[in-house]
Amino acid sequence: MSATPGRIRVIGGQWRNSRLEVPDLPGLRPTPERVRETLFNWLMPVISGARCLDLCAGTGALGIEALSRGAASVRFVERDARVAQALRGNLLRLKMPGGEVSTLDAAIYLQGAVQAFDLVFLDPPFALDLWGGLAERLEQGGWLAPRAWVYVESPRDGAPALPAGWALHREGAAGEVRYALYRRVES
Template identity: 50%
Template sequence: MKNEIRVIGGRFRSRKLRFPDAPGLRPTPDRVRETLFNWLRNDIEGARCLDLYAGSGALGFEAASRGASKVVQVEQDAAVCRALERNRALLNAEAVEIVQVEVRRFLAGEGQPFDLVFLDPPFRQGLVVPCCGALEENGWLSSSAKIYLEAEREFRLDGLPLNWRPLRGGKAGEVGYHLCERTFFR
């Protein structure tokens, strides 16, 4: 891997962004990102987005490129955060905010509602379901938020909040990806 991603569409289209080696960091593959943003084409403009386990920043920068009004990227690793900051400056991506903190600690705080959440934690560490619960319980989701989950291929949607409706999903190599929608208040 070259430790480089390319923004697929929008204002930053074709711009290349670099990121460091870090344990568990694997950018969302281009094909999966393209599929996801095709699914979300009517939901991005003006959306408030939360990018958890931001890593390379592929999902958050793609959302900012396509017109999200705000993108908060949450990442624990200091070197990865420095790369996110460099990429934000390179793109002059004013809508992007980078927060260096462990994701579960961030989600334990007082929430502010987001329209779209990207949740792409390191694989096989059991992080998806607890994070989904914290998103729902701590006020991080707007009433009809969409939540993108990326996990190991064998991940099943069991244990997600009952008011989340799966919309679409797929598999690519070792990756399973799913788009859910919050359907009512709890």
């Protein structure tokens, strides 16, 4: 089942098949259902009780999917006020506990008070090429738990430069998108 314009659905967990309202804005690129299904199959053993960060959240589909599947909490960071408001609206309408939305640029958020996360979704707008800088801030700034998982979505034609301590666990491709799950390796 594919998303209709302006709507996507939660594909698993407690809120399975719930619809999410999505603003029709240029550059907003929800993670496809097939990719989310694969990712959360990979994460099934670790998602329950996880503290998550959905950095560059956009629609929030990844973080909402995590909450639906048992994550303890998700901090959504989205710089566009309209998109952040739609995300807040979806969380309220579905009565999803554990989700908090920050309307900030991801780099500015990572300059704030540090909290270590078990799982980070890193899916910035492709045109801005933010992977390396944000990944380095996550790694160096204390934002990752010692054995954290980091999901990275990027253009299919190449993997972004990421910290040396991030070991590739699994990866795949769908259309023009490369998706990969990394495990932070303690030094």
